[in-house]
Amino acid sequence: MLWRDPGTVRSKLILMAVATTLVALLTASAAMLFYDLRTFQRYWVDDLTTQADIIASVTAPALTFNDAKTAQQSLAVLRVRPQILAGAIYAANGARFATYVHRPDGPPAFPARPEAAGYRIEGGELVVFHDVVDNGEKVGTVYLRSRYGLVDRLVSYGAILGLVMLVSLVAAALVASRLQKAITRPIEAVTNVARQVMQRRDFTLRVPGNNTGEIGVLVDAFNDMLAEIGRRSHALQEANLTLEHEMQVRQRAESALLQADKRKDEFLATLAHELRNPLAPIRTGLDILRIRSGDAEATRRATDIMERQLRQMVRLVDDLLDVSRINTGKFAIKTGRVELKAVVNDALEVVRPYIELHGHELLLDLPDRPVFLNGDATRLAQILSNLLNNAAKYTNRGGRVKLSAHVDDKVLTLSVADNGIGLEQDMLDQVFEMFVQVDSSLERTNAGLGVGLSLAKRLVELHGGTIEAHSPGVGQGSEFVVKLPIVVEPELPAKTMPAEFISSETYRILLADDNVDFVNSIGALLSAMGHSVVITHNGPNALTAAARFCPDYAFLDIGLPGMSGYDLARGIRKLSCGATTILIAVTGWGQEKDRQLAFEAGFDHHMVKPVRFEQIEEILSNRALIKKVRT
Template identity: 40%
Template sequence: MSSTSQSLRLRWHLVRLALGTLIPVVAFAAVVVFQLARAEREAVELRVLRSARALASAFEREMSGSIRTLQALAESDRLDRGELEAFLEESTRVLRTQPSWRHVLLISPDGQPLVNTAYPWGAPLPAVADTESFTRVVETHQPVIGNLAVGQGARRALAFPVRVPVMRDGALRYVLTAVITPESLTDMVTRQAPGNEEWTRTLVDSRGTVAARTVDPARFVGQPASRSFLEKTRVAEQGVFANTSMDGVPVYVAFRRSQPSGWTAAVISHRGALDTPVTRSMLFVGGFGLALLLVSVGGAWVFSRRLERSITEAATAAAALAEGVPHHMEPSSVRELTRLGEALERSGRLLRERERERDTNLAAAEEARAEAVEATRAKDAFLAMLGHELRNPLAPIVTSLELLRRRGLAGTPEHEVISRQLRHVVRLVDDLMDVARITRGRMSLHREPLELSSVVARAVEATAPLVEQRRHALVVDVPSSGLRVLGDADRLTQVVANLLTNAARYTPPGGHLQVRARASDGGITLVVEDDGQGLQPDLLPRLFEPFVQGPRTVERSEGGLGLGLSLVRSFVEAHGGRIEARSDGPGRGSSFTVWLPGHEEAVEQSTPSERREELPPATGDASGEPLRVLVVDDNVDAADGLADLLELSGYQVAVAHDCTEALSRVDALRPHVALLDIGLPDVDGYGVAERIRERMGEASPVFAALTGFGQDGDRARSHALGFRHHFVKPIDFDELNAFLEAQRPGRSEVA
């Protein structure tokens, strides 16, 4: 492969080396200089900010003095006696001592002016100018500094009020106001600025109007500040930011907002005063660095010509060795190039050896992969057959136990032991099949909006016999509504039931179990706690792995395969949730916390158990004729037991064990429903259904599969071939009865 057109000559690599060496050095120097300049700039910013704080403090002192003077005047006994004319004279005397005041007002709480030192007693008085500040005093009974406004008098001059409440016996009697001119503020602001300083100082009221300015106050006082200034100063108490002045000049603004008046003191400086040091420093570093780079590049260019000749000779030797042609490399002044020639020859030999080893390893890997694929197929086939073979003998046992119960022969302790242990075996088979599906990535969820309380109720009902047997106290604290999830009701019920079963099994008799759920973290948290034997710390990290169990004890004689918690985690994660376990150690109980995403938009829906209608006993249809059912199963015990059970329920039943016998029974019975075992000899259940349809035509019965194969592919196939339902052995008799009742003539639409 040739890449000459994309490569660079050695001299250019040396140039790049020189650049790569010097650029970081120059960049580091630039960063250092920049940091120093920025530190200097920050010092200037801090000085400007301190100046803004000093201006705000001066304004606050000035206003505090005016407020104290007004508060002293408000204590006049003439106000107590209602001698307002005498109070006017007293206010006039006080006004002469306050150069910043224009005049003094006394206003009633309803806003009626009573005294104005700008008008003689008895003269008509103008209305209140800044009603906002007046209203705040009336509402808060606290001193208030108003905003700049145009007066209501004949002069229409700019001013702002300082108002204090006049309180008597806890009630507001009057509002006393000093009207202050912006010129007095300009004088105060000017006193804060040294004579040789170029900074502009400004006071802005809480509404954003310029009240004082050291530069050109006649032009800007009374004008609104810029929008950008107001946006920056209203988000923080103080700070420094870049802006454009009211003159249109780029500036930096340092501000401090005074409290509680809401006025803002600002100090404005040209950007050049802060940016110039950084700019000069960067120009100096850039120029110096460029000079260094030019010198280094020139030296690298000259040196590279000598080195390039030796490398070209080494490349020629390498090409000759690749073609198997001996080539003598001339001695080089560079020792590394001489060693390179020797290494190239050795590399050729090693490369050929490695290629032979690679081919051998690839062949072995391909053979191992083929074996693994075949082993996976064999395992899947084995698991499917295992499920079928385990379920087939379980079906007649379950059917026989149900027959004993219905015939009143199941009241013995031995019957309860057999029933309990049989349920345990069925659960082990179901767990094993679920793990197989999850391992192959074939688990499917039938999601629907539902309340978590319905899931917990079903799980509690399923585990109630074990909880009662071990005499546990179970507390369920789950709201009946408000905890909605979008999930598979059966899988979520299995999650809660597995956690409750573990808690009951690993807690000594008479223990305490608790299930609680709450909304949290944008979802729903479900906690199952117990005060049982707890968990070993070294077991917690592996607790949710398949086949992991704690040490067996006598109390754990019913221990399973170690698949329950693995299934729980798989089901929870398939719903987008997570689960974690916690225990303080052996003998101190354990806690399992499940988090599931909420589903706020879910509509109220009933659980499957709530949706199941109460069906009447199987006494026949409206005409009195019983429902006719054909059972076809090559397992004689299972078929006969199921037939006996259906007959006890009032159905008319016929039994067949193969295709030929099934066709003969069809002619005699004319069934409404046919329950067909899929794994029949000679002709399977699908073939039997096809032959029955050919014989009966439109009068064909409703077909349902009765099989030990319960994987998703099996269900999909039976549905595609026209089977109305897929029952997995051992059969759920309540589910079977509901299905049969739905197939009665006149009710087929319900099925």
């Protein structure tokens, strides 16, 4: 059936034969129709002109002798020609002399004046004007109007031609259908085999039959081609499988190497930054001890700062050593009967100063009755301190950190929740991997080494427990849940205990650094020297203070919360008094590209932590820089 599958060779051959026949028939029909219409028009014009000539000959005497009755009778003869709708005889002066209408009740259709001899076709009607001549003199004009059945002729003739064309096309299709089988059957067999080969990928299939001539050569060549393709396809598949396996292994190894290299670079840069951060206030504390050795209060404050920062450095180094011991299999825990509250107290003793330093609210929700664990008290406290330290680090100043615990079916569940920056869903598992940074922007509050959570996870697993991270999303806080087996199951009433805040001090030269110990100690030294000092801990507050106080010098950390030091420097330069402010970058990032970025942002100096107070004094002693005006 041609209409069922118009894409087959058989259908296309039949369509070609039918289309060729159709084009020939249409050409012949168009020529015949054009010729017939021209002949039909000539016949009607000649017929009506002859009729007008007869009437002119008959009515010429009547016009000469002004015999209207005779002229009217001559026109009345037109009744035998129903195709003629109207007729009229006009005198030589153009007046209507006699008229005839096929239907008296119809509207008159006579021109007011006769026209020149000739004919025209208008509105499906033929109009003829013919001169009445008597003895070589024009005595009047004959007017005739008749039906012009061109449309009827066209319809009837076209119907005949259409019927002839239809019969011819059917005959052509039948003949072509019979003749094309010798060509299409072998080609259809080749097509079917090719389709099955593509669908089933089976190159053992062959086209059956013994064909002769060019079709036979085509079939044999196709079968030979399938055999060759089958052999090559099998070899190619074997090679592809081997290559794909090697590529997968190579890609996984390359991806792992790139990731490890990237994390290594980030870790080394962050390690340098994190070690310099405590060194800066320690260095400043030494300067305080040197300059204000007789001031007991300043000495005590400097000693406290140095002790806190030294503990932070020791903690960083201990975490790195613990991870190294675990990775090399040299780490062991000393298990024993441990009470939960003792573990919590040990952890809080470590992290409470850090939490208070950031102005966080600490909430505790613990069971009233004792809960005993079988584990290493030091390492359990280290787990909690790492989780609490992480929560405080990634929560904006003045946030909330909550430690809660409850027992269910001899399993202790510890939860450390915060309302900090939160986690993306794809980071919930990655956050426990080594050297993974949740926040890698310059505006982050604290970088961290990316080992605290990984170490906590491994310590939990060494105690036979599990740890999971949960977060509704970025900006919605996070929660870390630890589950550990217990020895004694207690009763579970609980109570909440809030912790204290400490507020930051403000002075006057603009200091902007999120390391509170460092910036406060520098501020104390500068204040002791008689300078006006303003201290801020994030970018937006620093920009507001700069607009209000118009400082001569601004010592700015690069990694500030809320706005990087680069953006802060650009903002200060846009202030009305910013052109005369000497900007000094104080940061743990000390590579050459970091210096170039600082100068491009508008800084005048770049200082790498830990900063010696003599460096600050050297910059302040150069008074000429204060008068520098930027263009």
